[in-house]
Amino acid sequence: MDYVIEMLNITKVFGNFVANDNITLQLKKGEIHALLGENGAGKSTLMNVLFGLYQPDGGEIRVKGKSVKITDPNVANDLGIGMVHQHFMLVDTFTVTENIILGKEPKHGAGTIDIKSAAEEITRLSELYGLEVDPYAVVADISVGMQQRVEILKTLYRGADILIFDEPTASLTPQEIIELIDIMKKLISEGKSIILITHKLKEIMEVADRVTVIRRGKAIKTLNVAETNPTELASLMVGRDVVFKTEKKPANPKEEVLKVENLVVKDYRGVDKVKNLNLSVRRGEILGIAGVDGNGQTELIEAITGLRRVESGNITLVGKDITNLKPRKITETGLGHIPQDRHRHGLVLNFSVGENFVLQSYYHEPFSKIGVLQNREIYNYANKLIEEYDVRTQSAYEPARALSGGNQQKVIIGREIDRDPDLLIAAQPTRGLDVGAIEFIHKRLIEQRDNGKAVLLISFELDEVMNVSDRIAVIFDGQILDIVNPKETNEQELGLLMAGHKVDRDNHQQMLDQAVKKEGEE
Amino acid sequence: MSKRWTPILIPVLAVILGLLVGAVIIAISGYNPIVGYAQLWEGIFGDSYVIGESIRQITPYVLAGLAVAFAFKTGLFNIGVEGQLIVGWFAAVYVGISFDLPAYIHLPLAILAAGLAGAFWAFIPGILKAKLGVNEVVVTIMLNYTALHVTNALIRSIAKGDTTEQIAQTASLRIPFFEEITQYSRLHGGIFIAILTVIIIWFILEKTTLGYELKAAGFSQDASKYAGMNVPRNIVISMVISGFIAGLAGAMEGLGTFEYVSTKTAMTGIGFDGIAVAVLGGNNPIGVVFGAILFGALKYGSLNMPNPPAQIPEEMISVIIAVIIFFVASGYLFQWLYEKFSKKKGVK
Numbered sequence: 008m009d010y011v012i013e014m015l016n017i018t019k020v021f022g023n024f025v026a027n028d029n030i031t032l033q034l035k036k037g038e039i040h041a042l043l044g045e046n047g048a049g050k051s052t053l054m055n056v057l058f059g060l061y062q063p064d065g066g067e068i069r070v071k072g073k074s075v076k077i078t079d080p081n082v083a084n085d086l087g088i089g090m091v092h093q094h095f096m097l098v099d100t101f102t103v104t105e106n107i108i109l110g111k112e113p114k115h116g117a118g119t120i121d122i123k124s125a126a127e128e129i130t131r132l133s134e135l136y137g138l139e140v141d142p143y144a145v146v147a148d149i150s151v152g153m154q155q156r157v158e159i160l161k162t163l164y165r166g167a168d169i170l171i172f173d174e175p176t177a178s179l180t181p182q183e184i185i186e187l188i189d190i191m192k193k194l195i196s197e198g199k200s201i202i203l204i205t206h207k208l209k210e211i212m213e214v215a216d217r218v219t220v221i222r223r224g225k226a227i228k229t230l231n232v233a234e235t236n237p238t239e240l241a242s243l244m245v246g247r248d249v250v251f252k253t254e255k256k257p258a259n260p261k262e263e264v265l266k267v268e269n270l271v272v273k274d275y276r277g278v279d280k281v282k283n284l285n286l287s288v289r290r291g292e293i294l295g296i297a298g299v300d301g302n303g304q305t306e307l308i309e310a311i312t313g314l315r316r317v318e319s320g321n322i323t324l325v326g327k328d329i330t331n332l333k334p335r336k337i338t339e340t341g342l343g344h345i346p347q348d349r350h351r352h353g354l355v356l357n358f359s360v361g362e363n364f365v366l367q368s369y370y371h372e373p374f375s376k377i378g379v380l381q382n383r384e385i386y387n388y389a390n391k392l393i394e395e396y397d398v399r400t401q402s403a404y405e406p407a408r409a410l411s412g413g414n415q416q417k418v419i420i421g422r423e424i425d426r427d428p429d430l431l432i433a434a435q436p437t438r439g440l441d442v443g444a445i446e447f448i449h450k451r452l453i454e455q456r457d458n459g460k461a462v463l464l465i466s467f468e469l470d471e472v473m474n475v476s477d478r479i480a481v482i483f484d485g486q487i488l489d490i491v492n493p494k495e496t497n498e499q500e501l502g503l504l505m506a507g508h509k510v511d512r513d514n515h516q517q518m519l520d521q522a523v524k525k526e527g528e529e
Numbered sequence: 530m531s532k533r534w535t536p537i538l539i540p541v542l543a544v545i546l547g548l549l550v551g552a553v554i555i556a557i558s559g560y561n562p563i564v565g566y567a568q569l570w571e572g573i574f575g576d577s578y579v580i581g582e583s584i585r586q587i588t589p590y591v592l593a594g595l596a597v598a599f600a601f602k603t604g605l606f607n608i609g610v611e612g613q614l615i616v617g618w619f620a621a622v623y624v625g626i627s628f629d630l631p632a633y634i635h636l637p638l639a640i641l642a643a644g645l646a647g648a649f650w651a652f653i654p655g656i657l658k659a660k661l662g663v664n665e666v667v668v669t670i671m672l673n674y675t676a677l678h679v680t681n682a683l684i685r686s687i688a689k690g691d692t693t694e695q696i697a698q699t700a701s702l703r704i705p706f707f708e709e710i711t712q713y714s715r716l717h718g719g720i721f722i723a724i725l726t727v728i729i730i731w732f733i734l735e736k737t738t739l740g741y742e743l744k745a746a747g748f749s750q751d752a753s754k755y756a757g758m759n760v761p762r763n764i765v766i767s768m769v770i771s772g773f774i775a776g777l778a779g780a781m782e783g784l785g786t787f788e789y790v791s792t793k794t795a796m797t798g799i800g801f802d803g804i805a806v807a808v809l810g811g812n813n814p815i816g817v818v819f820g821a822i823l824f825g826a827l828k829y830g831s832l833n834m835p836n837p838p839a840q841i842p843e844e845m846i847s848v849i850i851a852v853i854i855f856f857v858a859s860g861y862l863f864q865w866l867y868e869k870f871s872k873k874k875g876v877k
């Protein structure tokens with residue numbers, strides 16, 4: 008058999024915790040091999056071993072049949088292995104080109120960097136694989152999707168023919184995901200081989216040839232994708248059956264908790280992003296906000312949570328005017344917030360898991376008394392939440408940095424839900440979570456609702472919005488274009504609305520035709 | 530187990546290696562390293578006088594290092610410890626000579642004045658950073674020079690010369706008993722204040738909500754804002770506390786070592802050395818004490834190296850100190866080597 012990579016009986020231990028237990032993974036030439044497993048199952052760890060970031064404590068790695076020791080990423084690069092990490096590793100203040108060539112700069116005779124020929128090479132690669140980037144843009148200014156293409160180019164520039172993608176779609180919009188899938192197919196047709204980590208079974212079914220399932224550090228099974236189905240994969244990975252569509256009782260909405268009136272918010276460049284937006288969320292309901300990224304969702308959330316200035320308009324929470332109040336005042340009025348970007352906002356990565364659990368409540372009793380932290384209380388509380396939310400960590404004293412991506416997310420979710428806020432804003436709450444955890448989180452959101460609290464859910468995943476919400480508000484160009492009932496709508500209608508075409512329900516078909524025509528004209 | 534010991538192991542290894550490399554440099558320069566190190570040892574521990582003087586030298590280093598480390602823990606780079614120390618020194622002496630009070634008021638008042646002067650000097654870059662986003666490094670560096678020249682001018686105006694009169698004994702940190710047991714070295718009671726400050730700062734950082742907030746801002750401003758912390762206010766508080774500690778370091782010189790203040794043509798260097806002390810101590814309050822002991826002892830003990838028979842130039846010790854700091858700063862190298870070794874052993 009023609010294997011390009013063979014990881015044989017790999018074991019990796021952290022302290023006395025076995026993250027990879029005797030895992031064998033074989034990658035055929037020209038295949039997309041998916042790696043599936045719960046949060047904290049050890050997927051990233053295994054790939055970091057292959058990329059030379061971690062040294063295995065046991066087992067053997069063979070590249071193209073030859074036994075190798077991958078002592079650091081440079082060795083991996085030389086062997087033709089490239090990795091696109093779960094959390095990007097780019098220098099924000101550098102340009103795209105500078106990031107790509109970093110560490111492998113082409114030089115002029117005099118030893119200065121030959122940016123021009125580098126940019127040319129990058130343009131060549133990006134055309135070959137359909138990876139559209141602007142070589143001279145600064146990374147801080149480009150979209151997440153483009154940052155990812157930069158990461159891919161980085162590996163290709165180094166001559167990689169074996170690519171590792173660690174949850175590449177977790178932070179992408181649906182449109183960007185479609186593009187990425189095309190890119191992956193293109194890479195395969197050019198003779199590359201890919202290992203793909205993802206929690207999205209749909210993606211595995213769509214692009215992967217084979218899949219290896221890992222559970223709690225052990226490889227459970229390797230299957231041909233053609234011979235399996237999402238239900239089987241989910242139960243293999245979690246070890247029990249998973250319900251994809253969460254059951255819920257009909258909503259029982261009561262009085263208004265959040266009222267947004269004529270809201271105007273500018274983005275960081277001073278451009279109006281939320282334009283006269285009106286919105287209301289009531290007790291006992293989950294309002295989902297659907298929309299293409301960049302239509303004002305981020306600014307809307309930041310305005311409600313007090314992280315961004317409101318230009319004009321009003322925000323009322325449980326009957327109190329919270330417009331332009333300080334974040335803490337708003338939090339105390341009754342707001343919980345699961346932020347979109349967990350690394351930037353949701354966690355202090357260098358703090359312990361326990362310290363992160365009290366990030367919003369450290370300053371009041373029982374976690375502190377007269378300004379002195381009560382560590383016993385803090386860690387008792389942390390242990391309670393670790394149990395309840397099934398956070399896979401060695402202990403509450405572990406720095407949040409050491410947790411797997413999905414488990415970091417669980418820490419945030421546990422913290423925010425447990426404060427039992429009147430309004431819970433959940434922005435992409437299940438990003439990077441495994442299907443089992445997603446099911447659990449959806450249940451908790453619905454539970455909040457059933458306890459008479461309000462939930463505002465922002466998500467790019469239509470499945471999620473349609474499954475969990477009681478009403479769906481579609482945001483387009485800084486305004487709520489329409490509010491629809493998830494039971495009476497479908498992906499097609501939502502898709503049109505998200506693209507800015509308002510649908511007249513009595514005249515549905517006619518509008519559909521019109522919209523298609525209009526799109527053609529544009 | 531390895532994890533717990535590395536914070537101690539690395540500096541110890543670094544010091545040993547630094548001394549070894551230093552020995553090689555001394556030997557290459559044509560001197561005898563064994564004789565030289567023997568004299569260094571004598572210069573630190575030789576008799577009660579040098580022990581007293583070594584401790585006296587260590588005292589301001591503890592505080593200067595602590596000031597740098599505290600700011601650093603909260604994400605700020607206070608290069609202005611030097612200037613804050615200089616204004617603190619002046620303020621302490623000013624109070625020391627201007628009032629006639631009982632010792633139990635006079636001494637605390639003079640120490641407090643030093644702290645407040647340093648705090649004020651650090652408040653300026655703090656507020657500029659918090660309100661206008663001005664880089665604190667640039668401002669603190671400039672304020673070092675301002676501090677130097679402003680205090681020089683003030684000294685001339687109150688002293689009608691280059692040196693003030695001696696402070697009143699009611700404001701002095703000196704303890705006759707200490708002087709007696711150390712053959713009349715300048716060892717004073719300031720070391721207790723330094724240790725007490727270390728404990729208080731450790732407590733603030735590790736056990737209080739204020740420390741929690743300051744550290745959170747140091748690690749991630751975005752997360753702090755998300756959690757509703759007042760980041761600009763915390764920047765100011767952090768700078769002010771750091772400056773207060775630096776001012777106390779000035780009090781050690783003004784109320785203990787010298788008991789006067791005179792105009793300076795150059796910086797004292799203690800504030801800058803504080804950066805090195807903080808690095809040696811891993812920016813940890815307790816670590817800073819060890820960093821200061823090492824730094825202060827080497828610095829003072831080296832004064833004995835130029836004496837015969839070793840006759841090693843004093844500058845050589847600066848090289849050795851630099852080498853030690855280099856090794857500590859590149860501590861990850863040791864960690865890496867250490868892991869390499871333990872890995873090899875583990876596999877076999």
Ligand SMILES: Nc1ncnc2c1ncn2[C@@H]1O[C@H](COP(=O)(O)OP(=O)(O)OP(=O)(O)O)[C@@H](O)[C@H]1O
Binds near residue numbers: 047
């Ligand atoms: N550097 C580390 N030190 C200690 N423990 C670690 C370290 N890195 C990972 N772990 C632990 O190893 C386990 C596996 O982590 P890993 O990141 O491989 O999970 P994952 O399968 O990628 O999960 P996710 O889907 O959530 O990203 C986790 O329980 C994590 O806490």
Ligand SMILES: [Mg+2]
Binds near residue numbers: 050411412
């Ligand atoms: Mg992972």
